[in-house]
Amino acid sequence: MELLSLWIGRHIVVLWASLLILALLGGDLGWRLARRRRLAATGRAGYLALRPRGAAILTAVFGALFALLLWAVWAQTALVRFDAALAQALHGRLPPAFMQALAIVTHLGRPALLAVAGAVVALWLALRRNWRLFVPWCVALGGTAACGEAAKHFVKRTRPFDGHAFVVDTGYSFPSGHVSMSMVFFGMLAYLLLRHLPPRHHRDAVAAAVALVVVVGISRLVLQAHYLSDVLAGYALGACWLVIGVALAELLRRGAQPR
Structure with a gap:
């Protein structure tokens, strides 16, 4: 466990770049498969992005993963010891200039900022009377925020080293609220763009959303604002509510289509 944490600490930049590339390739592959199977949410064509059965399976998987991580941290299992060893291995390893740049990037996932941006998008949808997108948007973002806060007060886990010089949280x-809110906000925003933009821009929207979510998540770990399990739990929680939001939007759209 200690050797693994030290190895990750030494190669964190390379691992970060590799994860970003893999995530972009995975997002692009998913977009291609969806397009080939006529599952992409294109708005004009009315394709279904997520079937109810698939949505139920994904929600159960991500929900179970989040519950497992929550239990592992709350019960002080070996995962907690690995988190501490990794945090110690990362502490003070990267140059200050690089950490300062990450401190700027990580604010893209700031929950308060995303809450304001989410309220602006919700207002825009309400003014357009697009309730079939307004309701899923509010449900996804509100559900993520509520569940995240409930989990924080249940586990009551302190941050690595009780804070960090480059970020003050x-x-x-x-x-991680940054990670879960980023997953839902940028994911749902990409879904809205897929519904409103011409198909030639869909690939760019998916790539941008994937890149932002990955960058914010890894920055929280490298800046040591969170432990690794905090970031993984943020991804699991955000993915769960993202699936719920997209599935609800597709369900409402499908019900509104003429038969």
Whole structure:
């Protein structure tokens, strides 16, 4: 466990770049498969992006993963010891200039900022009377925020090293609100863009959303604002509510289509 944490600490930049590339390739592959199977949410063509059965399976998988991580942290299992070893291996390893750049990037996932941006998008949808997108948007973002806060106060986990010089965060550490809110906000925003933009821009929207979510998540770990399990739990929680939001939007759209 200690050797693995030290190896990750030494190669964190390479691992970060590799994860970003793999995530972009995975997102592009998913987009291609969806397009080939006529599952992409194109708005004009009316293709279904997510079937109810698939949505139920994905929600159960991500929900179970989040529950497992929550239990592992709350019960102080070996995962907690690995988190601490990895945090120690990362501490003070990267140059200050690089950490300062990450500190700027990580604010893209700031929950308060995303809450304001989410309220603006919700207002825009309400003014357009697009309730079939307004309701899923509010459900996804509100559900993520509520569940994240509930989990934080249940686990009551302190942050690594009780704070960091490059980022100043208050509150509990598990799960990462930056990560979960980024997953839902950028994911749902990409879905809205897929519904409104011409198909030639869909690939770019998916790639941008994937890149932002990955960058924010890894920055929270490298800046040591969170432990690894905090970030993973944020991804699991965000993915769960993202699936719920997209599935609800597709269900409402499908019900509105003429038979």
